[in-house]
Amino acid sequence: MSAAPRLVEVRKNVLKQNDIVARALRERFRKAGVYVISMVSAPGTGKTALLERTLILLQLQFRVAALVGDLATDNDAKRLARSMAPVRQITTGTICHLEAAMVEKALEGWDLSTLDFLFVENVGNLVCPSSYDLGEDLRLVLLSVTEGEDKPLKYPTIFNSADVAVITKMDLAAATEFDAELADRNIQAVRPGMQIFHVSSKTGAGMEAFVGYLNSRLTMQRSTRIGTISS
Amino acid sequence: MHELSIAMSIVELAEEELALRSGAAIQAVHLKLGRLSGVSREALQSCFAMACSDSPLAGSRLIIEEIPVTIHCSNCVETRRLDSIQFFCCPVCGLAASDIVSGKELEVVALEILE
Numbered sequence: 432m433s434a435a436p437r438l439v440e441v442r443k444n445v446l447k448q449n450d451i452v453a454r455a456l457r458e459r460f461r462k463a464g465v466y467v468i469s470m471v472s473a474p475g476t477g478k479t480a481l482l483e484r485t486l487i488l489l490q491l492q493f494r495v496a497a498l499v500g501d502l503a504t505d506n507d508a509k510r511l512a513r514s515m516a517p518v519r520q521i522t523t524g525t526i527c528h529l530e531a532a533m534v535e536k537a538l539e540g541w542d543l544s545t546l547d548f549l550f551v552e553n554v555g556n557l558v559c560p561s562s563y564d565l566g567e568d569l570r571l572v573l574l575s576v577t578e579g580e581d582k583p584l585k586y587p588t589i590f591n592s593a594d595v596a597v598i599t600k601m602d603l604a605a606a607t608e609f610d611a612e613l614a615d616r617n618i619q620a621v622r623p624g625m626q627i628f629h630v631s632s633k634t635g636a637g638m639e640a641f642v643g644y645l646n647s648r649l650t651m652q653r654s655t656r657i658g659t660i661s662s
Numbered sequence: 663m664h665e666l667s668i669a670m671s672i673v674e675l676a677e678e679e680l681a682l683r684s685g686a687a688i689q690a691v692h693l694k695l696g697r698l699s700g701v702s703r704e705a706l707q708s709c710f711a712m713a714c715s716d717s718p719l720a721g722s723r724l725i726i727e728e729i730p731v732t733i734h735c736s737n738c739v740e741t742r743r744l745d746s747i748q749f750f751c752c753p754v755c756g757l758a759a760s761d762i763v764s765g766k767e768l769e770v771v772a773l774e775i776l777e
Binding site for chain 1: 663664667668671672675679683685689690693698699700701747748749750751758759760762768769770771772773774775776777
């Protein structure tokens with residue numbers, strides 16, 4: 432005879448392990464005073480190009496570093512090393528996204544208090560990274576003009592999980608007949624109020640506004656941090 | 663495709679819970695899955711069967727309750743359910759709404775344990 436099963440209430444987040452590590456990372460970043468920005472996009476959107484340009488511009492004033500995730504190869508890390516900023520590669524193997532533990536491991540032995548900005552470039556993927564908190568302060572989602580204006584509607588979850596959108600390769604906008612207003616509208620539909628930047632990493636157009644924004648976020652975070660400590 | 667690693671986390675979590683309680687095997691796992699969780703229900707179902715093999719969960723069922731996205735509308739001062747995750751606005755008054763109340767869940771809520 433078979434007994435009826437016993438129903439036991441559990442109520443546990445499936446990603447609790449990741450969330451615990453992400454929370455610890457966030458705490459560590461705040462203590463060190465480093466502002467952490469993660470980047471997500473489809474493969475080929477121009478995360479590395481934007482990062483290279485951003486590192487060069489921020490380095491004039493700040494101490495910057497980056498972690499870059501890829502399935503294989505360390506091509507991106509090599510490319511970014513040209514900016515002279517410290518860069519570490521996270522090779523994920525077959526895993527299609529970064530998890531908080533991978534970030535934690537890549538940071539081993541790194542004194543974060545020597546940094547103002549740390550960038551974390553996720554694996555090129557618009558689906559899987561949305562579920563994983565990496566402890567970042569700001570998540571950027573990138574969309575290039577060659578991908579079409581409706582990308583936000585096709586991948587609403589990742590756009591919804593991000594804080595700021597960056598439209599890249601604006602130098603190709605005319606050639607691809609890219610409708611920037613429509614793209615902005617689609618982004619606003621899936622994430623009302625989201626801040627959007629239009630940039631070209633190639634020509635540098637729009638970079639000043641973008642870097643200025645990051646600068647203001649760092650200032651804001653540090654002022655609240657000092658407020659917290661003194662109170 | 664990260665559903666296999668999610669399925670493995672579910673199995674791991676269920677095994678931990680089983681170890682804490684008396685019981686021989688798990689017959690079913692009840693999961694809340696938000697439409698904004700970034701996890702595909704179909705892919706998760708097929709990965710779950712794979713992740714269960716050679717564990718006390720072998721042959722068990724994954725019972726998924728899909729959680730719709732609800733937002734708080736500051737104009738209506740009401741919680742409203744969205745029919746589409748492509749347009750975050752109040753279905754009644756049309757005001758843009760970014761205050762998400764539910765829809766991101768990825769939570770094991772209960773286990774059916776066999777003695």
